[in-house]
Amino acid sequence: MLSHDALAALIRQAIPDAEVLVREFAAGGDHFQVEVVSPAFAGKSRVAQHQMVYAALRPHIDDGVIHALGLTTRTT
Amino acid sequence: MDATLKQTITELIAAHGVLLFMKGHKDAPQCGFSNQVVQILKHAGADFHTVNILDNEALRQGMKEFSNWPTFPQLYINGEFIGGCDIVTEMFQKNELQPLLDKARKAS
Numbered sequence: 009m010l011s012h013d014a015l016a017a018l019i020r021q022a023i024p025d026a027e028v029l030v031r032e033f034a035a036g037g038d039h040f041q042v043e044v045v046s047p048a049f050a051g052k053s054r055v056a057q058h059q060m061v062y063a064a065l066r067p068h069i070d071d072g073v074i075h076a077l078g079l080t081t082r083t084t
Numbered sequence: 085m086d087a088t089l090k091q092t093i094t095e096l097i098a099a100h101g102v103l104l105f106m107k108g109h110k111d112a113p114q115c116g117f118s119n120q121v122v123q124i125l126k127h128a129g130a131d132f133h134t135v136n137i138l139d140n141e142a143l144r145q146g147m148k149e150f151s152n153w154p155t156f157p158q159l160y161i162n163g164e165f166i167g168g169c170d171i172v173t174e175m176f177q178k179n180e181l182q183p184l185l186d187k188a189r190k191a192s
Contacts, residue, residue, distance in 0.1 A: 062155075
C-alpha cells in the first residue's frame with residue numbers, strides 16, 4: 009500500500025517545486041489519479057511531462073504497488 | 085533490447101498508420117484505460133490496428149523500453165508515440181487528436 013503523502017513525496021523528490029494532488033479512484037489502494045503542477049514542465053510535450061512523473065514512480069509501478077495511474081500534468 | 089524484438093516493434097509501428105498497444109483486443113478490451121482509448125479512436129472514425137500485449141510478455145516489456153513508458157495503452161500515429169489514455173483523452177477533448185488521425189496512413 010502506498011499512502012497519498014508517500015506518493016506525493018516521491019514525485020516531489022524528482023520535481024521539487026511540484027504541487028501534487030493525489031486521489032484514489034478504485035477500491036484496493038493501488039489505483040491512483042494524480043495531478044502534478046510545476047513550471048518544470050514548461051516547453052515539454054505531454055509525453056515528456058508524463059515521463060518525468062513516471063521516472064519518479066517507476067519502482068512502484070514495476071513492483072505493482074501502483075497498479076493503475078491516471079496522470080494530469082500542467083505548468084500552472 | 086534483443087535485436088529481433090526491436091525489429092518486430094519497428095516493423096509493427098511502420099506497418100500501421102494508427103497502432104494501439106493495449107490490454108485486450110479492439111473488440112474486447114481488458115482494461116478500463118485501454119477501453120477508453122479504443123472508444124475514442126472508434127468515435128473519431130479512425131482506421132486502427134491493435135496489439136494485445138497480454139498475449140506476449142516479451143513484447144509487453146519491449147514496448148515499455150521502446151516507448152520509455154511504463155504502462156499501457158500506448159498509441160502510435162504515423163510512427164510517433166502519442167501517449168497513453170490520459171494524453172489521448174486530453175488531446176481528443178481539445179480537438180488535437182482528430183487532425184493527427186486524419187493525416188494517418190490507412191491501415192494495411
